[in-house]
Amino acid sequence: MRDVTSMLPLKLQDIALEVDGRRLLEVTATSIRNKRRTVVLGPNGAGKTLFLKVCHGLLKPSSGRLDFVAGKSDAEVRRRQAMVFQKPVMLRRSVRGNFTHALAMAGFGWRERRRLADETMAHFGLSALADRPARVLSGGEQQRLAIARAASLNPELLFLDEPTSALDPTAARQVEEMLELLRAHGMTLVMTTHDLGLARRFADDILFFHNGRLLEQGPADTFFTRPQTAEAQAFLENRLVW
Amino acid sequence: MLQDVSIISALWKIISGGDGDFYSIILLSLEVTLTAVTLAGCVGLPLGAMLALTRFRGRLPIIVVINTLMGFPPVVAGLVVFLLLSRSGPLGGLGLLFTPQAMMTAQFILVLPIIVALTRQTVEDLWSEYADHMTSLGVGRIGSIPTLLWDARFSLVTTMLAGLGRASAEVGAILIVGGNIAGYTRTMTTSIALETSKGDLPLAMALGVVLITITLCINGLAYGVSRIGAKLAGGR
Numbered sequence: 500m501r502d503v504t505s506m507l508p509l510k511l512q513d514i515a516l517e518v519d520g521r522r523l524l525e526v527t528a529t530s531i532r533n534k535r536r537t538v539v540l541g542p543n544g545a546g547k548t549l550f551l552k553v554c555h556g557l558l559k560p561s562s563g564r565l566d567f568v569a570g571k572s573d574a575e576v577r578r579r580q581a582m583v584f585q586k587p588v589m590l591r592r593s594v595r596g597n598f599t600h601a602l603a604m605a606g607f608g609w610r611e612r613r614r615l616a617d618e619t620m621a622h623f624g625l626s627a628l629a630d631r632p633a634r635v636l637s638g639g640e641q642q643r644l645a646i647a648r649a650a651s652l653n654p655e656l657l658f659l660d661e662p663t664s665a666l667d668p669t670a671a672r673q674v675e676e677m678l679e680l681l682r683a684h685g686m687t688l689v690m691t692t693h694d695l696g697l698a699r700r701f702a703d704d705i706l707f708f709h710n711g712r713l714l715e716q717g718p719a720d721t722f723f724t725r726p727q728t729a730e731a732q733a734f735l736e737n738r739l740v741w
Numbered sequence: 742m743l744q745d746v747s748i749i750s751a752l753w754k755i756i757s758g759g760d761g762d763f764y765s766i767i768l769l770s771l772e773v774t775l776t777a778v779t780l781a782g783c784v785g786l787p788l789g790a791m792l793a794l795t796r797f798r799g800r801l802p803i804i805v806v807i808n809t810l811m812g813f814p815p816v817v818a819g820l821v822v823f824l825l826l827s828r829s830g831p832l833g834g835l836g837l838l839f840t841p842q843a844m845m846t847a848q849f850i851l852v853l854p855i856i857v858a859l860t861r862q863t864v865e866d867l868w869s870e871y872a873d874h875m876t877s878l879g880v881g882r883i884g885s886i887p888t889l890l891w892d893a894r895f896s897l898v899t900t901m902l903a904g905l906g907r908a909s910a911e912v913g914a915i916l917i918v919g920g921n922i923a924g925y926t927r928t929m930t931t932s933i934a935l936e937t938s939k940g941d942l943p944l945a946m947a948l949g950v951v952l953i954t955i956t957l958c959i960n961g962l963a964y965g966v967s968r969i970g971a972k973l974a975g976g977r
Binding site: 555577578582590591592604605634652 | 870871873874875876877878879880884888892894895973974
């Protein structure tokens with residue numbers, strides 16, 4: 500839909516993030532490709548969330564380069580990406596209020612906000628919750644609201660941090676169905692997870708992190724059938740010690 | 742026993758209008774206090790949010806000073822406003838000394854630090870929860886102030902009530918700058934002080950009962966409204 504003017508691929512080169520002299524993240528070279536589903540894998544503390552936050556611009560790397568396609572202003576790059584956090588941030592407003600707030604921040608006018616909010620809620624089956632306070636929703640409903648809210652901004656690139664980790668199987672499946680809708684819509688998705696089942700079903704590309712370093716990357720089939728590093732092999736066999 | 746009866750009869754006398762000035766005293770008290778608190782809120786809420794979200798040199802000393810000012814002695818605040826507004830003071834030309842406006846100014850000064858300090862704390866806590874989301878939306882710290890103030894609205898009602906409590910209970914400052922002029926700058930608290938020193942303890946006590954009742958009603962109303970709102974919004 501946006502191929503002609505896409506801001507992707509996002510290329511990362513020699514990225515390092517250091518806090519108080521400790522190196523928390525190290526990425527020699529990788530890229531996020533247009534319209535692909537990239538899954539960031541790795542055990543807890545591997546740097547998956549930090550990687551997402553650096554890509555999304557929430558954390559500034561200590562060194563290295565992070566480049567979208569040339570010719571896009573910072574504001575445009577910001578506007579064309581969104582992120583869903585591991586613990587969804589629910590504003591103290593109604594479900595509809597959560598949508599209209601995000602849309603207002605993105606610069607939509609009053610009428611447009613309401614229209615887009617109602618459309619998005621209908622699209623993702625959230626209309627029945629429209630007037631409920633967001634903070635009393637169940638965990639699964641909150642996660643779906645957070646994803647739909649990010650989607651209502653129609654980003655080209657969407658980051659999702661552990662979107663299913665705290666959910667029961669039913670809610671996790673609903674979230675997976677939403678992600679499928681987004682993919683069909685042509686959105687580029689980057690997701691962290693430690694659910695290997697989800698990763699196998701969902702991923703086009705895999706980025707495997709361990710101890711803050713990007714150890715292995717490539718197409719999902721290759722990664723799952725012929726992992727290159729001993730750590731990835733161990734992780735896939737659920738025996739990685741960290 | 743005799744004392745109890747005389748308080749009740751004094752109460753009856755003032756409420757039934759036997760003391761003609763009574764209702765104008767209540768009205769003036771409410772006018773001064775509510776105006777001072779409203780203005781302090783208009784200034785203090787955004788100012789507190791700014792202080793919560795901005796980072797600059799000298800921010801921490803400012804926070805400490807403002808926290809200290811929450812306990813600023815009213816008499817000293819009154820004295821400062823008195824010196825500012827007195828004929829030979831820098832604002833003497835305005836002719837505001839011994840007017841309701843002078844009393845509002847003094848209470849504004851007393852209430853402002855409470856609202857700024859409590860708002861800063863509330864907004865700072867909320868920001869730690871919202872920061873990633875707002876930044877992700879491309880909104881900076883300053884741009885997030887309206888969102889944060891709105892989403893903290895139920896906690897901020899309590900902040901405003903703390904300010905209201907300070908203002909409505911206060912006598913030292915308004916006595917100095919208002920002068921307790923009958924029919925013009927006499928309020929509930931200054932009347933109580935006056936009646937006590939005159940020795941009319943039943944009347945002073947009756948006035949005290951009325952003042953507490955009014956304060957209780959305002960607090961109850963504000964708290965009730967904010968609880969209902971919080972329940973509807975699923976917030977705190």
